[in-house]
Amino acid sequence: MNVVQAEPIRSRNARGEGNRLRDEIVAAATSLLQSVPAQAVTLRAVARAAGIAAPSIYRHFADLDAIFRAVVDLAFDELEVVLRAAPAGQRPVDRLRTVCAAYLSFAREHPQRYRVMFGVDWNASGTMAPSAEELDARAMIGQDALAVLIAAITECVEAGESSSVDPSADAIALWVGLHGLSTLRQTAPSFPWPSELEGALVTSLTRLTGAAAQ
Structure with a gap:
């Protein structure tokens, strides 16, 4: 039966x-x-x-893509919360490094959601031409999370721990670096990634100086 x-x-x-x-x-x-x-x-x-x-x-x-777009919005909201909750240390550079570690942890703990956030495995552009309003909304995706990185670098500059003259541009470069590292770690987990790579990446892309670069 x-x-x-x-x-x-x-x-x-x-x-x-x-x-x-x-x-x-x-x-x-x-x-x-x-x-x-x-x-x-x-x-x-x-x-x-x-x-x-x-x-x-x-x-x-309207369709599955529309659901995924809503999932993406929620995921970026959660990423912002995670980054803002990263603990601060005695120096701004400590805060910067914990924020970066929190970003990488989020990507590692939610690999499928993370891929969807950046349009992997689904039609990020939608099946129809988006309206001007939707394009504007998409342009704002991730901006709040990016603002956390900008603030962390700015604090390092103000403390004399970074030589950055454009924290916004360097924060974008940092995001690119963190995204690349987290994505490559997912796609090539058996690669012998150097243990100090994350620290070196943050130091270089945020232009840390002096003791902060150690």
Whole structure:
């Protein structure tokens, strides 16, 4: 006798709580990405994880790409929180290094989500030409997290620990370096990465000087 597995049953939202379902869909997709790659995430899988019927998703999201875009927004918000929560030390350079370590830890602990954040394994541009408003919104993605890096470098400059004359530009370079390192570590985990590489990367890209460079 074949047994048909029923879709999970979810209680109906009360009036005025429609946004709760949207948040639950995003949370379900985020949870799936903790255990499977983006290619394995489908609308049906998201619906099952959220405890709803697949057609209910279309009330909030046009397609899977739209869900991923919401997952990306949430992931960058969480990254900002993680960076801001990085502990400060006795000197600004200590804060800078813990922020960078927090970034790399986030990428290591959430590898699938991290790949999705940067448009890997899904259609980051969407299936249709985005509106001007959406393009503006996408341009702001990650800016709050970047601001944490800018502030950390600026504090080092003010303390005489960095020779940077443009903390914003150097923060972008630092992000590029951290992203490259975290991505390469994911794709080539067996490579003999030097233990001091992270420290050397931060020192060079943020122009640390004197004792701060040690």
